[in-house]
Amino acid sequence: MTSRRNFLGFSGMSAVLSTVAATSAQAKSTVTPETNMSNKSNKELGYNPVRTPNGWTLPYTEKDGVKEFHLIAEEIEHEFAPGSTAKCWGYNGTTPGPTIEAVEGDRVRILVTNSLKEHTTVHWHGLILPSGMDGVGGLSQPQIAPGETFAYEFDLKQNGTHMYHPHADEMTQMAFGMMGMFIIHPKEPEPIDRDYCLLTHNWAMHPGTSRPDPSVMVDFDLWSFNSKVFPAIESIVARTGERVRIRIGNLSMWNHPIHLHGTSFNVTGSDGGRWPQSAWRSESTEIVGVGQTRDIEFVATPGDWAFHCHMSHHTMNAMGHDIPNPTGVNMRGLEGKIRDHLPGFIAMGENGMAEHQQHIDAGHHPGPANTLPMMTGSGPYGPIEMGGMFTLVKVRDDIAPNDFSDPGWYNPPAATIAKRISSNPNYGNPPRKPESG
Amino acid sequence: MRVVAISILQLVFIPTKWLHTPKAHPKRDVFYRIDKGLDVNTKSTSTNSFPWIRAMLVIAATSSALGCANLATNSTKSGAKGITKGITNEAATAPLASTGHRGLIDDAPPLTADKAVQIALINNQNLAAVYAELGFAKAEVFAGARIRNPLLSFSQLDSNAGIDQIVWGISTSLTDLITLRSRKKLAATQALAIEQKVQAYAMATQALTYQHYYQYLASKQRLQVFQEISAISDLILETTQRYSDAGNVTALELAEAKIQSSEAKLALLNAQAAVLVARTEMSEVLGVRASQNWQIAKQLPIPNTANRYSTGDASGKIPAKDTLVQQALEQRLDLQAAQTKIAALTLKLKSHGLENKVGDIELGAERERESDGERLTGPNVEWAVPLFSQGQEDQLKINAELEIAQAQLRQLVLKLDNGIALALAGRENSSNKIIQYQNHLLPAQANAVARTQEEQFFMLIGVFEVLQSKKHQYESLLGLVDAVEEYWLATTALAKAVGVSPKVFIDQSNNGSQGLEDYLQPDPGTDSPKKSHKHQHHGMHNPQPRPAGPTHAKHNQAPDNHASHKNHTQSASAKP
C-alpha cells in the first residue's frame, strides 16, 4: 500500500501536495501503485488534466476497458483557513471530494462506499445516463446504507463541466460539504494551457462552533472556493499569454456573480461542454447560478488580479449581519465609561469598518474560538480586507509550463502604480454635480 | 408577739441565695418529664436554678464582650435592678446609645455584629422594659410569700358610768404561718421563672441583633448592585442616544433604552428605601437613632464553600440535628422559664390546697380594761371552718393555668425541634445556592461576558449585546446577595433555636474571605481577553499615534505603522 501522499509525490503534482498531505493523515488511502496516473503523460491520458486548487483528482484503475473509481463518503476534519476547522462530511478524506476526470466515450464504474452513519447516494449532476444510475435515493435506487458499497456504471455520452453530490438527505449532506467536480474532456484535445476548476459553497460555520449548521438557508458565515476561504485559497497561476480556463460549479445556496479583474474573459462553456465560439460571451462578471456550471477562458496578462464573487458579503468571513450600525456614531467619552465595566472594550466603526482589520491584526483582542475575522489578508501595500470567495490570478512572464507554485507578489513597473500626489484634504477642485434648480 | 414580729420582718425579703443555689440537675429528666405531662415535683423545681447559672455561662461564653458578661453577672448578683435603673434614667433623655457606647457609635469603625450585640444588650429599649417589668413581677412574688401583717385592734366603749371600757387586741393568721414554708418555695420558684424569662429575652435580643445586622448589610449590598445595574442601564441609554444622533437607531429603540434606564433608576430608589428601612429596624434593636452616625461593615461575608453546611461532630463543624436538639433542650432559657413556670404553678396548687384544707385561722391576744378598772388578758382564735367552701374555684383556675403552661411548653419543644430542622435545611439550601452562584452561574456569566466581548470585537454582534450581557451579570449578583443573606439568617435562626449566641455558629461557618466586591470588580482574567491590557497596545507598536482621529485616538494608528505587524512578503493566500 502506498499512501496518497506518496502517490501524489510521484505524480509530480507538487503544488497540491501540501493540501493533500494535511488530509492524508486522516484518510485511509486505497490507492495502489497501479492506479498511479502520473505514469501516464498527457498524451497517454488523451487530455490536459484539470487542476483543482486546494483539491485533488481521483485516480482510477482500468478494468476490462472500464475506468473504475472508488468514492468513500465519510466524516472528515476540514480547515477552511488557519483558525477555522470543523467536522465536515466529504469524500475520500476531503471536501470537496476529489475531482473525477474522464473522457467522453469512456465507460466508467464508480464504486461508492458509505462510511457515514446514515444512508447516502451519489447523483451525477448534469450527466446523461440511464435512469437507474441517476442516484436519486428512493427514486432511481435504494439508498446506500452505512457500510454498504454500491457500483454505478455508465458510458460518458458528453463532455463538459459537471458535478456530483448526494441525493439522499441532500440538504444536510451538502451543507456538510459532500460535493465534487466531474470533468469530462472531449475526445479531441482542446487548446487550453491551464485548466482550473472551482466549486463554490456556503457554510453556516457559526463562530465558536465546530460543525456546519445545516438549518441555515441564507445567513451563512463562510463562502468558499473548493471549501476554502480567503486567505487560504490557492492562487490561479499562469504564464503571460497562456490560455486559461476556469471552470466554476455552484452547489451552494446562493448565486455567485464571479468577477475577474484585469481582463475581459469569455464565457465558453458549461455542463453542456465547450460551446461553439459563436455562443461565447465576453464578460467581466458571470453569474453562476445554483446548480449551474460555467467555464470562462482568457489569455493571461501579467499582474496580480483579484478573482472573486461580487456579492460583497460573500467576500467576507464570519460577520454579524444584524449588528447595530456604528458608522457615524461618536462614542467619545462614553467608551471609557463602558470600559470601566468592560475592560478591553473598543467602540469601532465610526468612520467605516476599515479600522476593524487594524485592530484584529494588532492581535490584542482575540475573537471567538474557531472562526475567522470578517476582513483579513495582507498585500504588499497593506491590508486586503477580504475573506470568503476571494483569490488571485497571478500571471508572470517566466512561469514554467508545469509550475503551479505561487510566484509571490507582482512587482509592477514603478510608473504603473497608483501613487499619492497630495496629503492636503482640500487638494484640487473636484467638480461636484451642480445643485439642480 | 415579739417572736412573731421578727419572723414577719424576715419573711419580707426572700434571701437571694435561694434563687441561685446550684443543685444536681437531672437534665436527662427534662424531656422525659415533658412527655409525662410535666409532673414537676419539689426536687426538680429547686434544680431549675442550675440552668440559670448555665444560662449565664452561655452568655458569658458566647459573647466575648465584657459588657455582656458583666450584664449576666450584675443580674445574677442583684437581680435586674442595676441595669433597670441605669436604663430607666437614660430613658428620660432619649433612646440613645448610653454614654459608654457613644464613642463606639459615633466615631468608631463600622460595627461588627458582635459589637452591635453589646450595644443592643445595653440599649435595646424593649429589653430595658422587660428588665423593668422584672421589678414589678418580683414585688408581686414577694408579696405572696409574706405573712399578713398582724392586726392590732383598739376599742373604747363608752359606759353610762362614765368610765370607758378599753380593749387592746392583736391577731395574726395562723394559716399564713402554717403555709409559710410552701409559699416561700413558691415565691422563689416564681421569681426564678421570671428571671429566666428575662434572660431568654436577652438571648432573643442577641439573635434579633444578628438578624437585623445581616438584613441591613444585605440591603446595602443590594443597593450597590442596583447602582451598577443603573449605571450600565444609563450607559445603554447614552450609547443608544449616540446611535440615535448618528441616525442609526429608531425612535422605538431609543424609547426602549429610556425605559430600561428609568426602570433601573426606580429599582435603585426602591433599594435605597429598603436600606433606610433596614437601618431603621436595626437602630431600634440597637436602641440608637437611625439618623445617628453609626455604620456597619461594608461587605456581606460569603461563607466558605467547604464548611458551609456540613454537619457532624467532627472538626468544629456544626453538630448534627439530634445533638443540636438535645443541646437546645438543655440550654434554651425560654424552655427553662416555661418549665419553672410549671413548677411554680404546681407549687401554687399545693399551697392553695393546704390553705383551703386548713381554713383561715386567726390567732390573737386581747387585753381588756373593764370600766370598773379590772383588767383581763387572754388569747383568742378565729377559724373559718372550711365547711362550705374549700377554695375550689381557685384550685380550678390554677389547674387551668398549669395546663396552659404545660401546653405552651410542649408547643415550645415542638417549635424548637422544627426550628432547628428548618434552620439547618435553610443553611443547606442557601449554601447550595451560593455554591451554584459561585461555582457555576457567576463563572458562566463572566465567561459569557468575555465571549460576548470577543464576538463584539469580531463585529459579530454590537455594543448593546455586550452591555446587556454585563447588565445580566450584575443582575445575577442580586441572587447571590439573597442567598448569602438567607444563609446568615438561617444561621442566626439556628443559634436562636439552639439557644446560643449566633456568634458560635457564625464562627463555625468559616467565613470566606470573599465578598460581593470580588464580583463587582471586572475580572481582567475573564472579562478581558488580555490581562493587564491597558489599551495602549498601539502605543507599543506605534510611537506616533495619528493625531487626527478624534474618537479613537487611543486605538487609531497610522496605517504605515500598522503594517509593521504584518508579514510583508506574502499573504497567507500566496504561500504555496
Ligand SMILES: [Cu+2]
Ligand atoms: Cu457569491
